[in-house]
Amino acid sequence: MFTFIRLNFLSYNLFSFNFFNPKPGNYVLIGSFLSAVLIFSNTALADGIVVDKVYHPYVLPNEREVEWRMLAQRENGVSNDLAQRFAYGQSVTDNLMLEFYVLGERDSNDNFTLSAYEIEARWMMTEQGQYWADWGMLFEVEKEHQENNWEVTSGVIMEKEFGRTSLTLNAFLIYEWGDTIEDEMETEFRLQYRFRHLEQFQPAIEVYSGENYLGIGPAFMGVQRFSGQKQLKWEAAFITGINSESQGHILRLAIEYEF
Amino acid sequence: MSKTLTRSKSLSKAQLIISYILLMVSYNVSAQRQEFSVTLKDHLFYPAEISIPANKKVKLVIDNQDDSIEEFDSFSLNREKVLFPKQKSTIYIGPLSPGRYDFFGEYHPNSARGVIIVSGVELAKPVVKGADNAN
The missing domain is CATH 1.20.5 (Single alpha-helices involved in coiled-coils or other helix-helix interfaces)
Known part of the structure; x- marks a missing residue:
């Protein structure tokens, strides 16, 4: 019930806003929302890693993909974590993509084990280029493998083109609960500013904020096309914590094959 | 305080x-948005060269008259769009600076090719639709 109320609160604010023909007053709402995300993301309790993929709001019909993501975090004397996730995704309508993940993490004994499952829905809300920015939403449900711990995420994805560059923003509200974790609400904010230099090589800068973490770093991504809808996408980023509570470095890699 | x-x-x-x-x-x-019509037939785009004005958003309506699916793709335009057979699809492009922007069909990349030519000079408006979108 508590989850429902909290998610309803988010849904009301997001859906009551007219993304398609925003009025000047509504920019204050966007500004307030993003401001709130930035502010509250510094007040949540730290119990996870914020750095992950920056999502884009686009879905193509008939799209299928397999994906591998790796994340390595190193902080001198504090942590040396490794997490991987494997996914299969498929667009189920012209503007809705479902993706199923299995997550694995290296434990304290250096054993790599299955840690969680996740289902994710990405909804393309507007046609690319039709409005002043492109909008989408993301919904995720995650359950830990051996514990009765759950996490529900919902959020807004926005992308805006500026010539040969693209600015992508992700703002997420996360609610988690379970037997061995505290019930809590968290927020995350992700930003990517990408220069579409070459198809195979597009440098970017990424910023992550949430759970007392603030990190920034360079990223590189690209795509290699094959026949038909087949293409291989890759991403790599090296994110450095820049506030007093996030001193370490995080390397993230992602490879995605669409077919 | x-x-x-x-x-x-x-x-x-x-x-x-x-x-x-x-x-x-x-x-x-x-702003009123200019609309440009393109036909895909026998895996060829007609016209293969489309001139559009600089620094303005335009609407490209592609009529896929083939019996097979195609995918409009252009890295320079930053657009990907599935073109279903016997259907019209709309692609919004721009605002673009003057230059040439290639596009192609992913399923027939050797034949289905075209280019958007962005000109700095004012072009005659081929079709004018209502102000359906914001810039």
């Missing part, structure tokens, strides 16, 4: 700045 009040003021300031930036970035211009 209390810390709460100081924080409240600084939050309002931050919100105001972010709102202002978003407002400027997304300045809402109710």
Whole structure:
């Protein structure tokens, strides 16, 4: 019930806003929302890693993909974590993509084990280029493998083109609960500013904020096309914590094959 | 002055700045959008060269008259769009600076090719539709 109320609160604010023909007053709402995300993301309790993929709001019909993501975090004397996730995704309508993940993490004994499952829905809300920015939403449900711990995420994805560059923003509200974790609400904010230099090589800068973490770093991504809808996408980023509570470095890699 | 009040003021300031930036970035211009029609037949785009005005958003309506699916793809235009057979699809492009922007069909990349030529000079308006979108 508590989850429902909290998610309803988010849904009301997001859906009551007219993304398609925003009025000047509504920019204050966007500004307030993003401001709130930035502010509250510094007040949540730290119990996870914020750095992950920056999502884009686009879905193509008939799209299928397999994906591998790796994340390595190193902080001198504090942590040396490794997490991987494997996914299969498929667009189920012209503007809705479902993706199923299995997550694995290296434990304290250096054993790599299955840690969680996740289902994710990405909804393309507007046609690319039709409005002043492109909008989408993301919904995720995650359950830990051996514990009765759950996490529900919902959020807004926005992308805006500026010539040969693209600015992508992700703002997420996360609610988690379970037997061995505290019930809590968290927020995350992700930003990517990408220069579409070459198809195979597009440098970017990424910023992550949430759970007392603030990190920034360079990223590189690209795509290699094959026949038909087949293409291989890759991403790599090296994110450095820049506030007093996030001193370490995080390397993230992602490879995605669409077919 | 209390810390709460100081924080409240600084939050309002931050919100105001972010709102202002978003407002400027997304300045809402109710402009009439030019529409350009393209036909895909026998895996060829007609016309293969389309001239559009610089620094304006335009609407490209592609009529796929083939019996097979095609995918419009262009890295320079930053667009990907599935073109279903016997259907019209709309692609919004721009605003673009003057130059040539290649596009192709992913399923028939050797034949289904075209180019958008962005010209700095004012072009005659081929079709004018209502102001259905904002810039």
